[in-house]
Each structure stands twice: as C-alpha cells, then as structure tokens.
Amino acid sequence: xxxxxxxxxxxxxxxxxxxxxxxxxxxxxxxxxxxxxxxxxxxxxxxxxxxxxxxxxxxxxxxxxxxxxxxxxxxxxxxxxxxxxxxxxxxxxxxxxxxxxxxxxxxxxxxxxxxxxxxxxxxxxxxxxxxxxxxxxxxxxxxxxxxxxxxxxxxxxxxxxxxxxxxxxxxxxxxxxxxxxxxxxxxxxxxxxxxxxxxxxxxxxxxxxxxxxxxxxxxxxxxxxxxxxxxxxxxxxxxxxxxxxxxxxxxxxxxxxxxxxxxxxxxxxxxxxxxxxxxxxxxxxxxxxxxxxxxxxxxxxxxxxxxxxxxxxxxxxxxxxxxxxxxxxxxxxxxxxxxxxxxxxxxxxxxxxxxxxxxxxxxxxxxxxxxxxxxxxxxxxxxxxxxxxxxxxxxxxxxxxxxxxxxxxxxxxxxxx
Amino acid sequence: xxxxxxxxxxxxxxxxxxxxxxxxxxxxxxxxxxxxxxxxxxxxxxxxxxxxxxxxxxxxxxxxxxxxxxxxxxxxxxxxxxxxxxxxxxxxxxxxxxxxxxxxxxxxxxxxxxxxxxxxxxxxxxxxxxxxxxxxxxxxxxxxxxxxxxxxxxxxxxxxxxxxxxxxxxxxxxxxxxxxxxxxxxxxxxxxxxxxxxxxxxxxxxxxxxxxxxxxxxxxxxxxxxxxxxxxxxxxxxxxxxxxxxxxxxxxxxxxxxxxxxxxxxxxxxxxxxxxxxxxxxxxxxxxxxxxxxxxxxxxxxxxxxxxxxxxxxxxxxxxxxxxxxxxxxxxxxxxxxxxxxxxxxxxxxxxxxxxxxxxxxxxxxxxxxxxxxxxxxxxxx
Numbered sequence: 001x002x003x004x005x006x007x008x009x010x011x012x013x014x015x016x017x018x019x020x021x022x023x024x025x026x027x028x029x030x031x032x033x034x035x036x037x038x039x040x041x042x043x044x045x046x047x048x049x050x051x052x053x054x055x056x057x058x059x060x061x062x063x064x065x066x067x068x069x070x071x072x073x074x075x076x077x078x079x080x081x082x083x084x085x086x087x088x089x090x091x092x093x094x095x096x097x098x099x100x101x102x103x104x105x106x107x108x109x110x111x112x113x114x115x116x117x118x119x120x121x122x123x124x125x126x127x128x129x130x131x132x133x134x135x136x137x138x139x140x141x142x143x144x145x146x147x148x149x150x151x152x153x154x155x156x157x158x159x160x161x162x163x164x165x166x167x168x169x170x171x172x173x174x175x176x177x178x179x180x181x182x183x184x185x186x187x188x189x190x191x192x193x194x195x196x197x198x199x200x201x202x203x204x205x206x207x208x209x210x211x212x213x214x215x216x217x218x219x220x221x222x223x224x225x226x227x228x229x230x231x232x233x234x235x236x237x238x239x240x241x242x243x244x245x246x247x248x249x250x251x252x253x254x255x256x257x258x259x260x261x262x263x264x265x266x267x268x269x270x271x272x273x274x275x276x277x278x279x280x281x282x283x284x285x286x287x288x289x290x291x292x293x294x295x296x297x298x299x300x301x302x303x304x305x306x307x308x309x310x311x312x313x314x315x316x317x318x319x320x321x322x323x324x325x326x327x328x329x330x331x332x333x334x335x336x337x338x339x340x341x342x343x344x345x346x347x348x349x350x351x352x353x354x355x356x357x358x359x360x361x362x363x364x365x366x367x368x369x370x371x372x373x374x375x376x377x378x379x380x381x382x383x384x385x386x387x388x389x390x391x392x393x394x395x396x397x398x399x400x401x402x403x404x405x406x407x408x409x410x411x412x413x414x415x416x417x
Numbered sequence: 418x419x420x421x422x423x424x425x426x427x428x429x430x431x432x433x434x435x436x437x438x439x440x441x442x443x444x445x446x447x448x449x450x451x452x453x454x455x456x457x458x459x460x461x462x463x464x465x466x467x468x469x470x471x472x473x474x475x476x477x478x479x480x481x482x483x484x485x486x487x488x489x490x491x492x493x494x495x496x497x498x499x500x501x502x503x504x505x506x507x508x509x510x511x512x513x514x515x516x517x518x519x520x521x522x523x524x525x526x527x528x529x530x531x532x533x534x535x536x537x538x539x540x541x542x543x544x545x546x547x548x549x550x551x552x553x554x555x556x557x558x559x560x561x562x563x564x565x566x567x568x569x570x571x572x573x574x575x576x577x578x579x580x581x582x583x584x585x586x587x588x589x590x591x592x593x594x595x596x597x598x599x600x601x602x603x604x605x606x607x608x609x610x611x612x613x614x615x616x617x618x619x620x621x622x623x624x625x626x627x628x629x630x631x632x633x634x635x636x637x638x639x640x641x642x643x644x645x646x647x648x649x650x651x652x653x654x655x656x657x658x659x660x661x662x663x664x665x666x667x668x669x670x671x672x673x674x675x676x677x678x679x680x681x682x683x684x685x686x687x688x689x690x691x692x693x694x695x696x697x698x699x700x701x702x703x704x705x706x707x708x709x710x711x712x713x714x715x716x717x718x719x720x721x722x723x724x725x726x727x728x729x730x731x732x733x734x735x736x737x738x739x740x741x742x743x744x745x746x747x748x749x750x751x752x753x754x755x756x757x758x759x760x761x762x763x764x765x766x767x768x769x770x771x772x773x774x775x776x777x778x779x780x781x782x783x784x785x786x787x788x789x790x791x792x793x794x795x796x797x798x799x
Contacts, residue, residue, distance in 0.1 A: 274792055289787035290780055293734070296790060297783070300731045304709040308420055317420060325702050332702075386701055387694035391674065394689035 012076050016083045019056050024049070024087040039214060043127070043169035046090035050124025053090070053260070060098070060122040062257050067106070068119030074257030074314070081261055089261030090124065092166065097121055099251035099258045101128035101174055104244040108232040113193070117172070129196065130248075131161040131175035131218060132241070135414050138163065138374075139381050141176070141245070142185045142238055143400065143408070146220065148177035148192060150227065150234075155179070155192060157200075157223040163375070167216035168203050170196045176241050179234055181406040188405055189237035191244075193229040200224070209367040245377065246320060249385075252376035253326025254302065255310040271341050271361045279357040280348050288344055295340045298333045305329055321389040328382040334372035342366045418496055418660050418711040419489060426493060429483045432467060433497040441503055443761050446618055449504060453611070454581050455620040456504035458536075465536025469494055469507060473515035473653065478527055479534050480518065488653065488719040492660035492711070499664025502764045504618045506539050506578035507661075512654045513540035513586045516646060517599065520637045529584055529599065541582035541602075542650065543573040543624060544776075551777040553647050558589040558626060560596065567591075567598065567636075569606075569629040575775070579622025580611045586637065587626070588647065594640030597647070604629050616771040618764065652729045654776045656718040659711040659732045662740045662772045663704075669765045670704055673747040693750065700746055703739045710735050727789050730782040737779035740769040 007015075053059045054068075061077040063069020070076070098121070105117055120126040134144055146159030157177060164173070173194045180188030196203070200223035205213040232240040250256050254263050273292050274283070282288040309326055312318035341362040342349055349363035373379040387393040400408040422430060440460060449455065465471070472487035472494075474480025483490040495507060514533045517526040532538035544553040558571030569589060576582070585600040585607075602609065606629035612621045638646040674697065677688040687693055710732040717728035744766045748755035755762055777785065787793055 274790075277792065284793050286784065289793045290783040292792050293730075293783035293786035293790065296786060297731050297734045300713075300728075301706050301710045301735050304713045305706045308709040308712065309705065312420055315421075322705075325705050328698065328702050329706060332699075380695070383695040383698035384691070386698035391694075391697060391701060393677070393694050393697065394686065396691060 007072065007076070009075055009079050012072065013079045013083060016058065016080050019058065020083055020087055023052055023056055024084070024089070026086055027088040039166075039212075040169065043092060043166065045088075046092040047124045047127070049088060049090040050093055050122075054123045058260075059124070060102075060118075060258075061260065063102070063106075063118065063122060067114050068122040077257055077260060081259070084261050087261075091261050091264050093121075093124065093127065094256075094259040094261065094264075095251050096130050096165070096248070097128040098260065099256040100130065100244060100247045101172075103247045103258055104174065104240060105231065107243050108191075108240050113231070117193075126171040127166070127169060129164045129167045129170035129173045130244070131164055131167075131173040131194065132244075133161065133163040135160055135162050135217065136410070137414065139378055141241060142189065143405075144176050144178055144189065145410070146175070146177045148179050148190055148225065150179065153227050155190075155225045155227060157192070157194070157220045157225055160217060160219045162206070162215070162217040164216050164218060165214050165375075167196060167218060168205060172196060174231060174240075174244065176237055178405065179237075182404050183235075184402050185400055185405045185408065186238040188235055189241065190234050191231040191237040191240040192225050193231055194223070194225055198223065208371075210364055246323060248376050249327040249382075250310075250323045253309075253323055253330050254306045255313075255323060255326050257310070271345075271365060272357075273341060273344055275357045276341070276345050276348070276359055276362060279353075279359060280344070280346065282344065282346075291340050291344055295337050298336055302329060302333055319390065321385065324382045324385040324390060327377065328379055328386065331373040331379045331382065335369055338366050338369040418492060418663050418708045418715060420712065422493070423484055425483050426490060429468070429490065430493050430497060433494050434500075436463070436467065437497060437501045437503055441501060443501060443764065446502055446504065446764065447761075450617040455578075455618065456506075456581075458581075461505055461539070462536035464505060465534065467494075469505070470510055470514060470536055471534045473511050474518045474530055474534055475522075478518050478522075478524065479531050480514075486719050488656060489715050492657060492715040495657045495660040496664035496667075499661035499666075499768070500668040502618060502665060502761075502768050506541070506582070508654050508657050509542045509577045509582070510540045511657065512542045512650050513584065513599075515653055516542075516586055516597070516637060516650050519649065520597075520642065520646060525634065526599065526637070533584070538583040539578055539581055540584040540586060541576045541579045541622075541624075542654070543576050543579070543585050543587045544647075544650075545573060545575040547572060547574045547623070551781050553588050553651075554595055554644060556588045556590050556595060558587060560589045560591045560598065562592065563630070566630060566632045569598065569600065569626040569631060572623065572625050574612065574621070574623040576622045576624050577775075578620060579609055579624050580620045582622075585624065588643070591640060595643045595647075596636060596640055597638040597643055598631055598635045599637050600626070600629065600631055600635065604631065606630070614771070616767040619768070619771060648726060651776060652714075652718045652725050655729045655733050655782075656711075656714045658772050658776060659707075659714055659729075659736050662736050662769050663708050663711045665765045665768050665772075666704060666707065666740050666743045669744050669747050669762060670700060673750050673762075676751060687750070696746055696750070700743050703743055707736045707739055707743075727786065730777075730786045730789070733777060733782040734779045734786065737773040737782070741766070741773055744769050 060069030061072050061080050062074050065071035102121055148155040148157050173196050175192045175194040177190055177192055178188050179190040200221045202219040203216050206215045207213045273295055277283045277288050306326055309322050313320055313322055345359045345362035348359035352358050352360040388395050471480040472482040472491040517530055533540055546557050560567045560569050582602050585602055587598050587600050606627040608625040610623045612623055614621045678686050680687045714728045714732035717725040754760050
C-alpha cells in the first residue's frame, strides 16, 4: 500500500471511534486471570468479539490484506487501541495468537500456510497456543525432549509440554519437537503445527495458587502430525523458536505492534490502589499517597519505555535484542506493584470485607507476584539475554554445547511420564 | 535523551560534545574544584555563543533555538554537560532567563536578558531557604513596599551559582502574597557567603538580604502570577536536571562496562561473571527507562502540556531514585578504586545525589503527583 492511498491516522481514528461506539459493548470491569469466574465463557466471548471486529474491518489492523488483515501500520493499531480503551475487547486472543503465533507464521510460513491460518485466526475462528516449555524445564528450551519421529507422510509425536496458556480453548499449537538426536541440541529441532484436539493428546489444566487454571499441560501419545505441517524447515526449528521467543518477549514486554486493546496486567488491570486507600481510610496518609504515586510512576515510565524501545527497534537505533529490556522492566515493575498494593492494603489484605471494596484482592494477587517474572521466559533468562546478546558480555559456559543431544546429561527432577 | 534528533540538533550535540571534551574534559573539571568561582566566565561566554543561554528566550527578545523547540534543545546541552560533570550555571541561568522572558513579553527585562543570553551575566534562582526542603510557595524572605519600591529582608540558601551571580530571582512574601523580584547581586545589603557542597564542581551560596532596596520595576511576577510561574520554573529546572542526570549515568555506565571487560580476576574478565552480568542488565534497563522518562518530561514541558507537571514529577521520582542506585552499583563494580578521590566516579556520584535532592526530592515529587492525581484531602496537599 503506497502512502498516497494509506488512510491517515486522524481519519482512521475518527472511523474507529464511530464504529466502536456503534458496535462494541462497553467493558464492565478489568479482565485479569485471577478474577475470571468462568474461563470457557471468556474464551467464547473473545471469539465473538473478534468476529465483530472482523466484520467491522478492524481485525488485524497492521496485518497485510492478503492474509485477512487491514494492511495498515503499527501506528494505526496504536490509535485503535487508544480508542478501544472503554470497550470490551477480545484481549485473550492477543497473546499468544495475534502477537506471537501469527507473526511467527508470517515470518516462516509457506504462502499456503499463511493463507490457510492467518485469515482464520484474524476472524476469531481459530485460537492458537504455544507448545514450548516442557515439564523437564522451561529456560533451556532448546533442550526439549518431546520427540517427533518421521514415519512416511507423518510425524509421530510423543512427550509432554506445559505452561501453555488456554490450550483447552485453543485450536492449533506451534509445537517444538526433536527430530534428530544425533546432532547438537539446536540442530535437531522442528516446529510443528499441531491440531490441539485430536486423538493422542491429553490436556490437563494446572491449578495455580490464586485458583485460576488457565495454564495447561499436554501429554502426547503417538500423535500423528502430517509431514507438511512443519513451520520452516525440518531440523531448523530453533530458528523458528528463536523468532517466536522474540515475538513473545516483545508481547510480554508490552511492545507488540500486533496486539489490539489494552495490555492485560498493565496499568488498568489488578487492584485499584486509590479505592483500597479510600476504603481503609488512608487517603490522607502521606506514606500511602507516596505509594499510590509510586505505582503511577512505574506505570507511566513503563509506557514511556515501551514507546521508546519499540520506536528505537523499528528505526534501527537499537537492535531487536533490546526487546528484553521491556520484558525485564515489565517483570520487576509487576513485582513492585504487588508489593505496593500489599503495603497499602495492610491488614485489610487478609480478609474479604462483607461489603465494599475487596481489599483481600491485594493479598490474593500477591500470591501470583512472581508470575510475571516467570512466564514468557524468566527474569534471569532476560538478564542473560540483555547482558550477553544486547551488551555483548561473555556467554555462560554450557555443558551441552556442540555435543550430540543423545550424549547430553539429563536430570531426573520434573520429568514426568 | 531524545530518541530522534533532527540534523541541526545532531550537529549541536556534536558541537557541544567536542567543545566540552576539548575545553572542559573531566581532567580539567577536577582542576577547577579548587577554583573559587567554579567556572571560567570566558568559557561560559563561548558556551553562550553556542546557545546555552538563548534557547528559552524568544527570538524577538534576543534568544532563539536550534529546532524551534528550545527546551528540548537545551536538554541536549544538559545531557552532554552531565556526561562530563561539567561546571556552569546552566539550570539557574536558563530558568531565570525563561522566567524573565515569559513574565515580560513587553520587553521590560530585555536588558537583563541580553546580558544573560550573551553570557555576560549569570543568574541565580533563589528558591530554597534554611533549613527547609522544597517549599517555594511559603517563603520566609519578606518584602515591604517603600518609596514606590520594595525593601527585602531574609535569607536564601542552596543558591546555585550564588557566589558569582549578577542577577538574583528571589521568591518572597509580600503584603498581597508570594512574588518574584529580580535583584542586582551588587545591591547594598546583599551578603553572599559561599557554602561548601557535596558537589565539588557546582557552587552554592547563602544569600542574606538586609533592607535591600529594589525599584518597583524589579517585580517579575506579582502575587497573582507567581504560583503558576514558579511551577513553570520548577518544570523547566527539573526537566533539565533530569536530562543532565541521564547524561551522567550514561557515561558512568559506559566506563564501568569497559572496566568490567578490562579487569580480570581468576583468569577471566569481570564481565563474564553471571552475578555481575545480571546487575549490568538491571542497570541497563533502568538507564533506558531514565532516558525515556526524561525525554517525556522535556517533551511535555516544551509543549506546555496540561500534563507537564505530572510528566516532570514522574521523571524526577523515577530518575531521582534510580540514578544514585546505578552509580553506587557502578562504584561496587569498580571495587576499592571506586571510593577513591583518584577515580572520576565520585564526581558523578556527587552530581547525581545533588540532582536527586534539589528542586524536590523523589518523595516530594511523589506527594506532588498524588495531589495532581487527586489522591488526598485538598487541605493536606499543596
């Protein structure tokens, strides 16, 4: 699309504003996984809302038209997000479907795969999930031991995956599996497109400390995957996974150009600190006022940092590895905000009052304080990436480098059958 | 701190950087620690020729900028000066110049502005009083009207460049409320005493006003205008201060990284230890966040955004906390050499903790933010 025919941001904003007001329901409250009562309904609703966006011509704003998007820019998407703040949006589809899986399909898919999968997911017809982490470990992703054995026209998949958010509600997965055990670990991996609900896949939901059970683990028992459902090349799966992880860090850090609507777990999600301060009669307390302001500072600086680093990566002033800066900032900021909420709530964090603001939410949310520092790559992995890939500091020694994978020592902890 | 500079701004940045590294490298900065004035007037005039004193003054009042966005241009100079822990009264002179220009578009302070812009005169922004914190809206310095002019009494301290200033912008309490006056530092009854400060480069003074007579024409902002004017001055001062701090911590981070690569123990560079790599990663995140929020503050103040005060307090709150943390971590990375007089890092540490403290501490800015956000009783907020 040439610049002559591209809709201006102002015109687009006006059109988006009018359409949203006429078509989308206002949101009643913030959506955060700790607080959702019925997860299946939430997924169904997300699909319906995405249908609406698609009919209205606002699905996949920055995706190419050829693949079901609107062919506009990341700036248009940003404008749409700004306009959408008051409305109920299909936020569940942002991560990983729109911001991780779809861009990876864009990067590595064949023309046929792109035409098959991208329009369907942008319509809200198909939801995607990542089958990456395994029970044996999350950080050492390339040490994956899920096995895909070629047998004629199919791969036979065996093994298990975990921490796949919303797998029970998903249609397709990007699944990293080992296809060659006789070469060093990065050289024997293949990324498969796997239908989630099919014979041989057993999905179990993982109950978390806050009661939510959004994450799943999957067990593969002779699952048959058509040989053509490889994303990228056979044994070149690490290149695909690396790109996927880049999209993930960008998405989790808040800098993805493909998400639509506000960030979950961002400024508006979680507990309303001012309401808690009011409910506990501390709104004039200088220390509490400072804490409320401090949380606001963190939110504001995070927005400024996301805008700056995204812009810098787009314009080449920073390398793509700078996305890890956003990832780490997001994680540590989250921790600080949980601490602030707990401190403001004080003893009111212990119990749910029979009437009024649920101050116990501060205590319940705190149980998941480390969640943001674990999901999407741990903070420690972010620090490794920043120091080694962005600051070019020496790499950590690795005992499995350049060694055929079948000779690499495997531990026993966390391995399940 | 800005991500995108236009070609003229890049040229300006490079010119300032070259000028400082040639004329005022850190080695030279260390020498002038013993100089009573703290900087060389002729050097300051040359800086003024580059525009260091002109950017917040409109063209029709003798000023001008590089890009048409004077505060953003000035932040470029401030950042570069931070990188070299440069001397020079950049913040006070510019805050006062902006105050005079904004209060008197009619030109009644054009003569003073001309001297400031040319670098012939230096101005101090007198807003602190012993022994308190940041509360310029409740000054103890008082003025009374007399013979068609004013009489000024009281004490200001922590007056940056007060030891050499020619012009003093003084916040004082008059019969109708808080006002700001431009006082000639040589006027009878003005007693300037240098104060020892943590920053060996930047000079502060206590200034006592004893029955100082000033003409009616010295009134810069009357009781009606002063509150908004002081807030605007604060926003300018903090935006520049934050840019300067970002320059300082960027430089410290750079030479500490270099040290980590060059220093070996147990047969390997410090940079290869994961415990240290992770701390560098954290610092690098904080550094980028400091730059992002400093840029946000400069943009908002430049645009006179309705949210300028908020952006300024966000930036100061964050940078004020993180900058000393970064420099102290870098001291730790250096080992014992980091706490010696010989190493330059203490010059930077001095600068960032002075910047942290002045014009509102992070805590004071968080309270200001809480008020801006409407959190708290009106009676208890300022």
